[in-house]
Amino acid sequence: MTSTGEERDGMGRDGPWWWERRRSAALDVGLGVVSAAECAVEGVPFAHEAGIPVALGVLxxxxxxxxxxxxxxWPIAVVLVAIAVTPAAMGFLLAVVGLYTLASSDVPRRITxxxxxxxxxxxxxxxxxxxxxxxEADGTLVIVLSVxxxxxxxxxxxxxxxxxxxxxxxxxxxxxxxxxxxxxLSLxxxxxxxxxxxxRTEERTRIAREMHDVVAHRVSLMVVHAAALQAVAAKDPVKAVRNAALVGDMGRQALTELREMLGVLRAESPKPASASLARPALVGIFEDGPSIGELEALVGQSRTAGMVVELDVRGECPDYPAEVEQTAYRVVQEALTNCHKHAPGAKVVVRLAHRDAEVAMQVENGPCDGKAAEPGLPSGGNGLxxxxxxxxGLGGVFVSGSTEDGGFKVSAVLPRER
Structure with missing residues (x-):
């Protein structure tokens, strides 16, 4: 287990004055006492040689x-004192320990x-x-011994x-x-x-978006058919039966798509969420999801619900990546859902253009028919x-807004390759 620099500083600073630790202070005081005793003993012969009182030499x-x-x-001062008293033949411990301390300190090497x-x-x-x-020998022996x-x-x-x-x-x-x-590492x-x-947030958003697209369109059509069923139940039993069958079919389709989505999510092994796992968690949904080729059936469902829809497809449909196929389908699906909610009775035109490096789609509805009743569908404001x-997210362009004649238009362009 390691400790940070602040923790080490806090643990190391417990000594008095300039000592970082109490044991360092005790060691230096002990060395000072021994050195003082040594120099006091050596002060006796120094007093005799200098002709001063012994007590003064000892002191x-x-x-x-x-x-x-x-x-x-002050290691430099200690070494200077040791050098100064060298002629008095005292302070050997002072000199040895002082030089060691000076060399081990942060004093510049030239001074040392x-x-x-x-x-x-x-x-x-x-x-x-x-x-x-x-x-009693020649000077060479004296020099060698001194050195x-x-x-x-x-x-x-x-x-x-x-x-x-x-x-x-x-x-x-x-x-x-x-x-x-x-x-x-902490950072x-x-x-x-x-x-x-x-x-995790991105994945939750993507899952919520998929759930919204799957449920909103089917349920919106079911509500529209249920309203029509209620209106014609007494007058036209045959049409009422047909509408009831359509409601059942759409409900089963919604349940099937939900089961497929939940099956993909359950099949994912429980691993910690990370940036690398955000997109793979929904790969199965993109692979098994709807495609551009199913747009005609999607438009047909809206026609069955009583909406006047025109589908205009231009160009040959090439092979698109699964994400592009599903995104194009979901954009048209959500736009049709909004038409059911907010423009009942209006004519809708769905345009799809296959180009060399992109696919463009547009869903435009005219002004609402004042005679058509509002279906009363709730709106969470998350469709657009x-x-x-x-x-x-696929690097495309999205534009939406009102038209000059009072309708609404949704346009999107998706690149074929990201």
């Missing part, structure tokens, strides 16, 4: 050694190299001066500090990258959820919206 050593507590806050070189040179000079009179001590006290802590600093920066970089990746998850919600969505 000086305590103050010098205690500066190690500040190593995380300069101070490390000064510490190396200072340690070499002090060791050479102190061992030159103590070792060895200077390198041993300077190079290892610097190299270790550089390694630890590089490792820490690498870990910080990895943490930052992990935080960035976590934020990106991608949010976007995926938005796309899934969009896909659904037609427009269908046509624009």
């Amino acid at each position: 000086f050593g305590i103050v010098v050694g205690a500066t190690l507590v500040l190593r995380r806050r 190299a300069t101070l490390a070189s000064m510490s190396l040179a200072g340690t070499f000079v002090v060791m050479y001066m102190r061992t030159r009179g103590d070792v 060895f001590v200077a390198v041993a006290l300077t190079v290892p802590p610097v190299l270790l500090g550089l390694y630890i600093g590089a490792r820490r920066r690498l870990m910080e970089s990895l943490h930052e990258r992990a935080d960035s990746l976590e934020r990106e 991608l998850a949010d976007r995926a959820e938005e796309r899934a919600e969009w896909a 919206v659904g037609m427009r969505e269908r046509v624009l």
Whole structure:
């Protein structure tokens, strides 16, 4: 389980003053106490050599050694103090820990190299001066011994500090990258959820549109025939029986189309909705749906219901994709349904033109016949919206509006290939 950058910052900052953690403060205070004790002991011979009171030398050593507590806050100052007291032969722990801290910090490398070189040179000079009179040998041995001590006290802590600093920066970089990746994954998850919600909404809209087109037309014709049946039941029993049979046939057709649609929806395996699944969920409906070739039968149903409909087809009908076939059929179907609802008794002209790269359709009704009674069909106001969505979804053009003579016209053009 990973934690974000803010969580790590909150967990890491619990120490006083400049320390990030309490254990770091305890470690530095402990090192400062040990360094102060070391320098206090080394302050005794320094006091004798300098000709000052011992107590003053011890106090000086305590103050010098205690500066190690500040190593995380001011590493450069700690190293400078260690270099300054090198001639007094004190502060070995101060110098070693100070160089390590300086090398592992974010101080520029040129400053670290300069101070490390000064510490190396200072340690070499002090060791050479102190061992030159103590070792009964040639100067070469003294130089070698001085170089060895200077390198041993300077190079290892610097190299270790550089390694630890590089490792820490690498870990910080990895943490930052992990935080960035976590934020990106969270953003991608949010976007995926938005796309899934969009896909679910689109699919619900498409299903609602299919249900509307299937039910509205059939039921509208059934209502028209039922009204005619009620009007002629007593006067013309033969016509009443014929109308009743038509109502039954249309009801069965509506139920058949609904069963086919629901069968396709049930056949889909239950998978999480996503943008890639929005359209495939209704592929079966497009494949098994109505086609342009069934428009003549559709027009015939409206004629049977008493509407005067003229069908004008121009051009030879090529093979269209299933989506284009069904969309063209549904546009004409919904337009005829609107004519039944809003223009009873009006003459309707259905035009269909097959062109090279597109198919065009137009349904136009004249002004309403004032003698015809309104069928009383409910309208949800979604018919034109659904037609427009269908046509624009295939990259076509949809136009609807009133005509100059008081009628209404619906026109659509669908490309043969998307």
